[in-house]
Amino acid sequence: MCAWFPNWPIQHRVGVRPELSHRALVLFTEAARGLSVIACSDVALNWGIRPGMPLAEARGLSSGARGESAAATSLVTELYEPLADRAALQVLALQCQTYSPLVALEESETPDALLLDITGCECHFGGEEGLARQLWNEFSASRYHTRIAIADTVGSAWAISHFGVTAKRPVAVIPPGQHPGILRPLPVAGLRLAPRILETLHKLDLRVIGQLEKLPRSTLPSRFGKELLRRLDQAWGTIHELITPERLCEPLSAAWNFEEAVQDRRTLELVAQELLGRVLAQLHPRQAGIRELRCDLRGAVDAVTLTLRLLQSSLNQKHLWDLLHLEWDRREAAFRRSPPAAPRCFTEGMTSVRLEVSETAPLKIRQTTLFDLEPGQKEAVAFQHFVERLSSRLGSQSVVRPQTLSDAQPESACEYLAWTTSSPVAPALDEEVWHTALARTRPLRLLAIPELLRVLAAISDGLPHRLCWGDWHFQIIRAWGPERIETGWWRESDIRRDYYRMETSHGDHLWIFRCLLTDRWFVHGAYE
Numbered sequence: 001m002c003a004w005f006p007n008w009p010i011q012h013r014v015g016v017r018p019e020l021s022h023r024a025l026v027l028f029t030e031a032a033r034g035l036s037v038i039a040c041s042d043v044a045l046n047w048g049i050r051p052g053m054p055l056a057e058a059r060g061l062s063s064g065a066r067g068e069s070a071a072a073t074s075l076v077t078e079l080y081e082p083l084a085d086r087a088a089l090q091v092l093a094l095q096c097q098t099y100s101p102l103v104a105l106e107e108s109e110t111p112d113a114l115l116l117d118i119t120g121c122e123c124h125f126g127g128e129e130g131l132a133r134q135l136w137n138e139f140s141a142s143r144y145h146t147r148i149a150i151a152d153t154v155g156s157a158w159a160i161s162h163f164g165v166t167a168k169r170p171v172a173v174i175p176p177g178q179h180p181g182i183l184r185p186l187p188v189a190g191l192r193l194a195p196r197i198l199e200t201l202h203k204l205d206l207r208v209i210g211q212l213e214k215l216p217r218s219t220l221p222s223r224f225g226k227e228l229l230r231r232l233d234q235a236w237g238t239i240h241e242l243i244t245p246e247r248l249c250e251p252l253s254a255a256w257n258f259e260e261a262v263q264d265r266r267t268l269e270l271v272a273q274e275l276l277g278r279v280l281a282q283l284h285p286r287q288a289g290i291r292e293l294r295c296d297l298r299g300a301v302d303a304v305t306l307t308l309r310l311l312q313s314s315l316n317q318k319h320l321w322d323l324l325h326l327e328w329d330r331r332e333a334a335f336r337r338s339p340p341a342a343p344r345c346f347t348e349g350m351t352s353v354r355l356e357v358s359e360t361a362p363l364k365i366r367q368t369t370l371f372d373l374e375p376g377q378k379e380a381v382a383f384q385h386f387v388e389r390l391s392s393r394l395g396s397q398s399v400v401r402p403q404t405l406s407d408a409q410p411e412s413a414c415e416y417l418a419w420t421t422s423s424p425v426a427p428a429l430d431e432e433v434w435h436t437a438l439a440r441t442r443p444l445r446l447l448a449i450p451e452l453l454r455v456l457a458a459i460s461d462g463l464p465h466r467l468c469w470g471d472w473h474f475q476i477i478r479a480w481g482p483e484r485i486e487t488g489w490w491r492e493s494d495i496r497r498d499y500y501r502m503e504t505s506h507g508d509h510l511w512i513f514r515c516l517l518t519d520r521w522f523v524h525g526a527y528e
Contacts, residue, residue, distance in 0.1 A: 001116040001128075001150045002157035003096075003135065005089075008112035009039040009080060011144055012088045018143075020076060024062060027080040028055045038080040047075075082110050089114070093246040099125070099135055104243035106158065107192075113161065115154055115243050132171045146170060151179045154243065155235035159183055159190030159209075183235055184210030191231040197224055209235070253356040254278040261300050261349030268297070268350055269328075273321055275355040280315055283360065289313030292359035295324060298352045306331060309396065309420040311384045313361035319385065326392035391420045408485050409495055410446060410524060441483065441501075443511045443525035450522035453512065463500070467512075469523055475505040485513075501527070 005011055014021050024043040028035050035055035049058045055077065062075035086105070093103045093114055102117040118131060125131035132148045139146040149161035149172045156179040163186045165172045174182055183190070186209050188201050201224070206212060212220070212232060220229050233239040254275040262268060272295060283289065291313045295306040306327045314320060391399045400416040407413045456466040456473070466475050481500035487493075496516040503509050509527035514520070 001100075001118050001132065001135075001148060002106075002113055002154070002161040003116070003139070004113040004147045004149075004158075004161040006112075006145055006147065007039060007041075008089065009082075009085050009110075010041050012085050013078065014041075015088075015143065021143075024049075024075045026055070026058055026075060026077045028058075028077055029080040044075070086111060090246055094248060096135070099131060102243065102245040104245045113158065115157070117243065117245075118150070128173050129171075132173060136171050148172070150174060151182075152176055153179065153235060153237040154241045155192065155231060156183055156237075158192060159186050159235060163187055163190045180236060184208065184213065188212065191228070191235060193228060193231060197228060200224060251356055251358075252279055252282050252360070253354060255352060255354040257352045258350065261351050263349040268353060269325070271353050272324065272355065273317075275353060276317060276321060276324070279355055279357055280317055280320075283315060283357070286360070287363060288360040289315045289363045290320060290357055290359075291361045292357070293320065293324070294356045294358050295327075296352075296354040296356070297350050298354070299350050304331060307358075308392065309359075310388055311420060313363055315363065323388055323392045326389060330393060330395065387419050391418070396420045409487055409491075410442070410485075411448075443509075443527045445528060446511075446525040447523070450513070450524045453521040453523055455521055464512075464521055467521070474508075476502050477505055478503045482514075499524070 009027050010025060013025065013027070020041075022043065023041065024047060025041040026037055026044050026049060027039045029038050030036075033054070037049060037051050037053050037055055037058050039051055040049045040058070044058070044062070048061045059075060059077070089105055089111055093105060096103045096114060096116060100116040100118050100121050104115045105111040106113040106115055118128070122128045122131050125134055128150050132150055136146055136148050145167070147161050147165045147167075147170045149157045149165060151157040151160055151174040156174070160172055160174065160179075160182060164182060188206060188209055188211075189198055190209060193201075201207075201212075209232075212228070217229070220232075230239070234241045256271045256275060279290075279293075289312075291310055293308040295308070297304045297306070306324060308320070308323050308327055310323070387399060396418045399419050401419050402414050403417050405413050405415060451469065453464070454468040455464045456468055457464070459465050463479055464476060466473070479500045479502045482498035483500075485495065485497050485499060487495040494517065497513040498516060499511060499513040501509060502512050510523050511525035511527065512521060512523050515522065
């Protein structure tokens with residue numbers, strides 16, 4: 001059985017963000033001649049936008065369409081993310097294991113279809129028709145548009161799902177042995193051929209699969225390559241086609257149970273070190289490292305979970321154990337400070353120790369060099385270890401990094417995230433340009449809370465001439481602005497400000513604003 005998701009990148013993006021369901025959505029990527037459209041929604045198609053055209057042309061068509069219809073929505077352009085689309089399809093494949101234990105993604109760089117081996121599974125759903133209908137209903141309930149076909153071979157099921165069913169009749173079940181007659185009138189694109197082969201076939205006016213069947217078989221490899229003959233044999237069922245099913249990743253873990261409760265920490269540490277070595281031995285063949293590690297200490301009364309998260313995946317047992325040891329010290333110190341609120345197993349002993357790898361990631365491969373690491377690499381590794389040790393010592397929420405946000409209000413344009421529990425987010429194209437332009441007008445030093453200024457004298461246009469900031473008196477020599485910043489109605493309190501960059505008589509440059517609601521002046525930052 002083949003389940004095809006037409007225009008899967010758009011379906012996935014709309015599934016994650018339902019507010020885009022009725023918008024003109026365009027996904028683009030970097031091409032040889034600039035930004036190019038990869039996929040677009042139905043609304044964008046109605047505007048004349050097509051995959052493959054330059055993004056600038058798509059934006060031009062959208063502006064013309066909006067001019068014709070005032071009710072039309074604006075164009076939404078987002079970066080194409082093939083890895084995220086593939087990962088989402090893998091999740092659907094695992095969910096489909098309810099219908100078959102063998103569910104695979106199609107063999108493609110950008111898959112948009114699932115392949116299910118339903119041999120012997122149809123009897124549990126009232127036959128093949130019932131299985132296909134139930135799967136289609138489940139996808140429809142999740143707002144996915146799917147076309148499903150069941151046939152004797154993988155190639156025929158794929159071709160029929162893509163070219164033999166329609167939106168009005170999205171499910172097709174081909175009786176055994178009848179798939180050749182269904183395949184013959186279908187386009188040659190149903191054979192999953194490379195674009196260069198399809199282009200050659202079209203130049204020779206070979207449009208449907210049945211035309212290829214009439215050609216001498218011995219001449220096909222020399223004219224079109226071996227791939228055409230292999231795809232034909234797979235579609236007819238002359239040769240078998242294997243699929244690689246998706247498998248659930250079993251959690252990597254190791255446990256040790258004690259006959260009696262153990263209170264000696266040294267004994268518990270030796271057991272934890274032994275378990276860590278077992279876990280790392282399981283990871284070595286996978287060429288993956290630990291990104292997050294959980295250590296569960298269970299006692300007779302309660303349990304304690306130590307969570308260790310790294311910035312970079314690692315298989316260094318000494319480094320991992322040092323971090324886990326620091327986390328252990330921190331939790332035990334917190335217990336001593338507040339005994340009633342902490343688990344009692346620190347004092348009543350442990351009955352089991354269990355280590356589980358919550359998250360893995362590919363190891364960062366560095367080329368072996370004759371001399372030391374390149375300039376900057378050694379410092380980067382040292383900083384990474386420093387952040388990890390500090391997070392284990394003080395807690396992950398105590399070691400944070402700033403993350404800029406696309407918010408006009410300065411107080412809300414930055415948030416602080418834990419170093420080890422989050423990763424820097426790469427800004428989108430428009431957001432990156434916005435931050436670059438904004439950085440030229442924002443001060444490097446920003447006060448957490450704007451401080452009130454006393455106006456001692458003002459000039460005719462309403463700008464202050466002499467100001468007092470605490471015990472500091474100064475005059476304004478020059479001013480640039482204003483830049484008006486207002487918050488939306490959804491904020492708790494309205495913000496309406498006019499910001500100015502002002503040069504003082506002492507040579508300092510301050511970022512000062514006037515609150516339009518109270519007509520009072522505040523200083524919010526200083527330029528270095």
